[in-house]
Amino acid sequence: MLTERQRLILNAIVDDYIRxxxxxxxxxxxKRGDVGYxxxxxxxxxxxxxxLGFLEQPHTSAGRIPSHKGYRYYVDHLEPIYQGLxxxxxxxxxxxxxxxxASEQVIQHAAMILSHITNYTSILxxxxxxxxxxxxxxxxxxNETTAVAIIVTSTGQVESKTVSVxxxxxxxxxxxxxNLLNSKLVNVPLYKLxxxxxxxxxxxxxxxxxxxxxMIGILDNIFVDxxxxxxVYLSGATNMLTQPEFKDVEKVKDxxxxxxxxxxxxxxxxxxxxxxGIQVRIxxxxxxxxxxxxxxxxxxxxxDGEALGTIGILGPTRMEYARVMSLLxxxxxxxxxxxxxxxx
Amino acid sequence: MLTERQRLILNAIVDDYIRxxxxxxxxxxxKRGDVGYxxxxxxxxxxxxxxLGFLEQPHTSAGRIPSHKGYRYYVDHLEPIYQGLxxxxxxxxxxxxxxxxASEQVIQHAAMILSHITNYTSILxxxxxxxxxxxxxxxxxxNETTAVAIIVTSTGQVESKTVSVxxxxxxxxxxxxxNLLNSKLVNVPLYKLxxxxxxxxxxxxxxxxxxxxxMIGILDNIFVDxxxxxxVYLSGATNMLTQPEFKDVEKVKDxxxxxxxxxxxxxxxxxxxxxxGIQVRIxxxxxxxxxxxxxxxxxxxxxDGEALGTIGILGPTRMEYARVMSLLxxxxxxxxxxxxxxxx
DNA sequence: GTTAGCACTCGACTTAGATGAGTGCTAACC
DNA sequence: GGTTAGCACTCATCTAAGTCGAGTGCTAAC
Numbered sequence: 001m002l003t004e005r006q007r008l009i010l011n012a013i014v015d016d017y018i019r020x021x022x023x024x025x026x027x028x029x030x031k032r033g034d035v036g037y038x039x040x041x042x043x044x045x046x047x048x049x050x051x052l053g054f055l056e057q058p059h060t061s062a063g064r065i066p067s068h069k070g071y072r073y074y075v076d077h078l079e080p081i082y083q084g085l086x087x088x089x090x091x092x093x094x095x096x097x098x099x100x101x102a103s104e105q106v107i108q109h110a111a112m113i114l115s116h117i118t119n120y121t122s123i124l125x126x127x128x129x130x131x132x133x134x135x136x137x138x139x140x141x142x143n144e145t146t147a148v149a150i151i152v153t154s155t156g157q158v159e160s161k162t163v164s165v166x167x168x169x170x171x172x173x174x175x176x177x178x179n180l181l182n183s184k185l186v187n188v189p190l191y192k193l194x195x196x197x198x199x200x201x202x203x204x205x206x207x208x209x210x211x212x213x214x215m216i217g218i219l220d221n222i223f224v225d226x227x228x229x230x231x232v233y234l235s236g237a238t239n240m241l242t243q244p245e246f247k248d249v250e251k252v253k254d255x256x257x258x259x260x261x262x263x264x265x266x267x268x269x270x271x272x273x274x275x276x277g278i279q280v281r282i283x284x285x286x287x288x289x290x291x292x293x294x295x296x297x298x299x300x301x302x303x304d305g306e307a308l309g310t311i312g313i314l315g316p317t318r319m320e321y322a323r324v325m326s327l328l329x330x331x332x333x334x335x336x337x338x339x340x341x342x343x344x
Numbered sequence: 345m346l347t348e349r350q351r352l353i354l355n356a357i358v359d360d361y362i363r364x365x366x367x368x369x370x371x372x373x374x375k376r377g378d379v380g381y382x383x384x385x386x387x388x389x390x391x392x393x394x395x396l397g398f399l400e401q402p403h404t405s406a407g408r409i410p411s412h413k414g415y416r417y418y419v420d421h422l423e424p425i426y427q428g429l430x431x432x433x434x435x436x437x438x439x440x441x442x443x444x445x446a447s448e449q450v451i452q453h454a455a456m457i458l459s460h461i462t463n464y465t466s467i468l469x470x471x472x473x474x475x476x477x478x479x480x481x482x483x484x485x486x487n488e489t490t491a492v493a494i495i496v497t498s499t500g501q502v503e504s505k506t507v508s509v510x511x512x513x514x515x516x517x518x519x520x521x522x523n524l525l526n527s528k529l530v531n532v533p534l535y536k537l538x539x540x541x542x543x544x545x546x547x548x549x550x551x552x553x554x555x556x557x558x559m560i561g562i563l564d565n566i567f568v569d570x571x572x573x574x575x576v577y578l579s580g581a582t583n584m585l586t587q588p589e590f591k592d593v594e595k596v597k598d599x600x601x602x603x604x605x606x607x608x609x610x611x612x613x614x615x616x617x618x619x620x621g622i623q624v625r626i627x628x629x630x631x632x633x634x635x636x637x638x639x640x641x642x643x644x645x646x647x648d649g650e651a652l653g654t655i656g657i658l659g660p661t662r663m664e665y666a667r668v669m670s671l672l673x674x675x676x677x678x679x680x681x682x683x684x685x686x687x688x
Numbered sequence: 689g690t691t692a693g694c695a696c697t698c699g700a701c702t703t704a705g706a707t708g709a710g711t712g713c714t715a716a717c718c
Numbered sequence: 719g720g721t722t723a724g725c726a727c728t729c730a731t732c733t734a735a736g737t738c739g740a741g742t743g744c745t746a747a748c
């Protein structure tokens with residue numbers, strides 16, 4: 001579709017623009033060592049590239065900037081960099097190796113390090129509960145009317161919920177239910193928990209319990225959203241403010257607002273989770289108007305072939321695709337390896 | 345110290361400035377109904393107030409804006425508003441009444457509502473673990489090398505931590521320790537947990553366990569920061585961007601950066617926790633340079649007279665002190681009442 | 689096919705002038 | 719003596735005009 005020379009020039013323009021955030025002129029491309037043509041020749045090719053939709057001109061007498069289509073082409077034809085291990089990743093890798101247990105604070109900290117080394121915003125989607133199974137269930141009464149339910153998953157995540165206990169439900173009854181659940185439902189995937197609970201244990205429970213109805217009410221309350229619970233960790237949102245294209249408060253406001261909405265973030269990250277490898281969504285490819293000038297690069301890490309969580313880096317469309325894609329690639333592989341070692 | 349007329353004028357200026365974010369001139373004060381003097385008279389008083397340090401002039405021919413001292417005086421002499429229940433608070437109150445159990449999501453949601461109705465940034469410091477006591481302890485092994493420790497407090501908070509188990513420590517040994525802890529340390533305040541553990545159970549554990557050293561290592565790891573663990577919930581950070589004084593990205597950047605640092609936030613909020621009632625820290629009274637143009641209003645809620653957590657609203661120094669102070673006052677009382685009902 | 693030259697475009701920056709909100713001071717008024 | 723009207727003065731903000739320069743498109747020559 002594009003000639004080799006066009007590809008070369010487009011590449012040079014995107015590279016330059018990523019670095020400078022200013023429209024790129026023909027002369028500056030010519031002066032770089034790697035494109036051995038005069039400004040005039042490059043100008044001709046630039047005009048063609050603009051006709052083809054790969055470049056845009058902010059105004060008549062300015063240089064060119066890449067269009068979304070231009071970025072897309074650039075990303076799709078990117079050559080992998082980082083043969084060796086980048087020194088910047090070393091700290092993060094060490095950190096994970098040290099604390100293999102993926103507790104909340106560890107993930108939050110990882111998000112922080114990631115946003116620091118990239119200077120972009122990092123979004124981590126924590127291990128998905130969906131595909132993990134029940135390891136242990138417990139119900140602890142705090143006083144006559146309140147109890148805490150605790151669910152531990154096979155990957156060591158702990159979810160808890162405070163529930164109110166209707167009068168008439170005794171501690172011994174709760175114990176019965178807990179024992180029943182622990183003996184029958186351990187190793188059942190969380191997303192099947194609710195159906196299995198009703199189908200297989202309904203009758204048994206009805207037989208053993210005097211306050212069947214109330215008990216079911218409590219359990220309902222506990223398991224109501226175990227099948228969708230997932231956590232997002234955000235760090236470096238303010239890095240958006242350092243990008244020259246967002247020096248106007250109006251423009252960042254919407255972006256930061258969206259970043260504060262955890263459910264939206266979750267949906268956005270989850271949308272990429274289906275396909276393996278590194279995903280790049282450029283500008284309007286993200287289905288949010290606020291992100292029309294942002295790109296999101298994501299990678300998924302997994303356990304036993306099942307996608308567990310997602311790592312994402314959000315930056316302006318003019319972001320360092322090559323570097324970030326390599327980083328995420330290495331990191332997601334690292335995580336996958338470590339997790340499989342941990343829960344083999 | 346100030347004459348009645350000076351107080352009246354200062355009040356009018358602060359009020360106007362809070363509304364408009366523009367320097368206030370003598371004429372506009374005169375035109376408000378409540379100060380019945382001509383611009384000239386007001387100008388004279390304004391000059392005096394500036395000499396006394398209550399007002400400042402951005403430049404020679406501009407109006408006056410309140411100095412930090414001016415805000416301080418205004419706040420200290422503020423008359424309580426909101427005799428009735430403000431309608432804006434109703435939704436929040438209902439929300440709490442519905443879900444008395446103070447789980448994480450509830451607090452996060454409360455922070456969101458609060459930032460929405462105030463249009464400022466809300467910072468909630470979750471129930472402090474420090475003064476709560478141990479309700480239940482549990483250690484669940486996930487595989488040969490990993491286990492999850494779960495601590496439930498008397499207020500129903502659940503803390504968990506993944507720990508690695510050194511080879512040689514058996515499941516039955518862990519059970520022994522768990523039983524020992526549950527029988528001896530229930531109802532001990534968390535901050536005394538570590539010392540009690542070593543002093544009173546050290547010998548007993550040494551007698552019963554074959555891998556005493558390793559076990560101590562694990563427990564150390566679990567309890568290492570139980571005495572300081574507290575959570576902050578932040579919402580509406582982007583509301584800062586809507587304030588005209590922060591329309592320059594440079595100025596907000598530092599503020600938002602600081603808001604992302606949870607430990608700093610925690611320290612800041614915790615600093616106000618000693619004294620009861622509503623605290624107002626104006627400008628440089630917050631010990632962070634980034635907050636030199638911000639004010640923080642906080643209120644503490646408690647259980648049995650012990651401070652449990654803190655609610656805070658952060659805005660520009662030019663913030664609606666009267667309204668926010670009233671809101672927080674009502675809310676903290678509500679929370680205190682509800683908590684005492686819940687855990688009587 | 690490539691390059692040099694040149695007229696042209698247009699945003700960004702600079703300067704000068706006009707505008708108006710607001711002050712400080714003086715003198716008159718009650 | 720406290721209060722107010724009047725007036726000269728200040729200074730940020732806005733506007734218009736002018737300059738600058740980076741960059742283009744086109745043509746003609748290599």
